[in-house]
Amino acid sequence: MIKVHHLNDSRSQRVLWLLEELGLDYEVVRYERDPATRLAPPALLAIHPLGKSPVIEDGGIKVAETGAVVEYLLETYGQGRLRPPAGTEDARRFTYWLHYAEGSAMPPLLLKLVFSMLPERAPGLVKPVVKGISKKTLTSFVDPQIRAHVGFWEAELGRSEWFAGDQFTAADIMMSFPVEAGADRAFDVDTQPRLKAFLERIHARPAYRRALERGGAYSYA
Numbered sequence: 001m002i003k004v005h006h007l008n009d010s011r012s013q014r015v016l017w018l019l020e021e022l023g024l025d026y027e028v029v030r031y032e033r034d035p036a037t038r039l040a041p042p043a044l045l046a047i048h049p050l051g052k053s054p055v056i057e058d059g060g061i062k063v064a065e066t067g068a069v070v071e072y073l074l075e076t077y078g079q080g081r082l083r084p085p086a087g088t089e090d091a092r093r094f095t096y097w098l099h100y101a102e103g104s105a106m107p108p109l110l111l112k113l114v115f116s117m118l119p120e121r122a123p124g125l126v127k128p129v130v131k132g133i134s135k136k137t138l139t140s141f142v143d144p145q146i147r148a149h150v151g152f153w154e155a156e157l158g159r160s161e162w163f164a165g166d167q168f169t170a171a172d173i174m175m176s177f178p179v180e181a182g183a184d185r186a187f188d189v190d191t192q193p194r195l196k197a198f199l200e201r202i203h204a205r206p207a208y209r210r211a212l213e214r215g216g217a218y219s220y221a
Helices: 013-022 042-046 066-078 089-121 124-156 170-185 193-203 206-215
Strands: 002-007 026-031 055-058 061-064
Touching (some): 002 013, 013 206, 026 206, 061 066, 066 089, 124 170, 170 193, 193 206
Parallel strands (some): 002 026
Antiparallel strands (some): 002 055, 055 061
């Protein structure tokens, strides 16, 4: 049976969702973030040298990194499901979004989180300086980057109902976390009707809801 090393409020929620969409049996090993630092617990270091989640174990095979896990599960168990036919334009879009979700979409959202948290964690004497630097970085660099990405997502969903065409695919599972995280901390979803509709569609999927039951609390839903 597939074992998923799952961290609460993290990218690994997508792996549980994919497993539910594929109808596969799996075991969830839960890890909880430190409530003060929001970092993963040291126990994950025993599973992977970077101490990150998700990691899956499938017999003697261990796979880390969400995109790599998604590709492994589709290649091993997908039987052509949740991906467009090879050689098509939708297949090329699928590959793009599969990698874009972590490679391009998440870095500015992570920067938004880090620079928003810095002032409250800075020592008292330097707090005003840190606050000024953080605000300048957010307004001059991070926020414009996020606006560009969000505008791109909204426009792309005008081409088709889903990110890689007219059919739901694992690319939409990969993009769920950037869109959910962005809606939580970086943009007003009511100003982006296509992204809002995308979130409503994925949140209504039975497999998504079953994954929430298996994974536990997930604030981005």
